[in-house]
Amino acid sequence: MTPGVHDLPLFIAAGLLLNVTPGADLALIGARSASQGFRSGAAAALGVGAGCFVHVGAAALGLSALIASSATAFTVLRWLGAAYLVWLGIGLLRAAPAGIDAKTAAAAPSTRATARRSFVQGFLTNALNPKVALFFLAFLPQFIDAGAPHKGWAFVALGSVFAFNGTLVNVAFAALVARLRHALGGSGGVGRWLSRGVGVLFIALGVRLALFAGDGGAGR
Numbered sequence: 001m002t003p004g005v006h007d008l009p010l011f012i013a014a015g016l017l018l019n020v021t022p023g024a025d026l027a028l029i030g031a032r033s034a035s036q037g038f039r040s041g042a043a044a045a046l047g048v049g050a051g052c053f054v055h056v057g058a059a060a061l062g063l064s065a066l067i068a069s070s071a072t073a074f075t076v077l078r079w080l081g082a083a084y085l086v087w088l089g090i091g092l093l094r095a096a097p098a099g100i101d102a103k104t105a106a107a108a109p110s111t112r113a114t115a116r117r118s119f120v121q122g123f124l125t126n127a128l129n130p131k132v133a134l135f136f137l138a139f140l141p142q143f144i145d146a147g148a149p150h151k152g153w154a155f156v157a158l159g160s161v162f163a164f165n166g167t168l169v170n171v172a173f174a175a176l177v178a179r180l181r182h183a184l185g186g187s188g189g190v191g192r193w194l195s196r197g198v199g200v201l202f203i204a205l206g207v208r209l210a211l212f213a214g215d216g217g218a219g220r
Contacts, residue, residue: 055132
């Protein structure tokens with residue numbers, strides 16, 4: 001066990017429950033898996049995990065505490081996150097025209113380019129969410145000893161465990177959705193309508209995030 005950390009099994013169990021809670025991250029992963037397959041969904045999951053490490057590092061360095069205590073810094077990050085979610089939502093709506101067929105979709109961007117784009121979207125969706133930063137500040141310290149000599153390293157250790165387990169959960173979710181996609185006969189209408197639904201959800205989340213005034217919740 002990492003020095004300064006206590007109740008690690010409880011932390012892991014609580015983290016896994018939080019990871020399966022529906023939110024913007026799972027919505028994006030589900031939409032990418034349903035419309036573009038497992039590789040794209042897994043790339044989005046890896047991007048979300050990378051975004052978590054941004055918050056872990058920021059919290060360990062005290063930047064998240066600064067953002068939480070500075071109304072201006074928090075407002076700037078909140079508006080950046082909100083704008084990105086709305087932009088991503090509009091992109092999901094525009095990327096799924098009703099007349100597209102499987103052959104046209106297959107001829108669109110290469111698999112590698114699509115996966116890279118999904119990774120970046122997952123990363124930004126998580127990294128630009130200020131509520132995730134506040135979540136790490138509120139949740140992780142509950143499992144760090146008050147007298148620990150190196151609280152920053154304990155923070156990094158717990159954050160790494162949380163991000164790693166979350167990535168496993170998200171990749172498994174991508175695989176599940178991709179399997180359902182295959183069982184239903186490919187990308188077709190299901191992936192298209194799921195992308196549209198997630199697009200509407202992201203626009204709504206962006207508006208909600210813009211209006212958020214610290215009323216709690218990590219919003220993952």
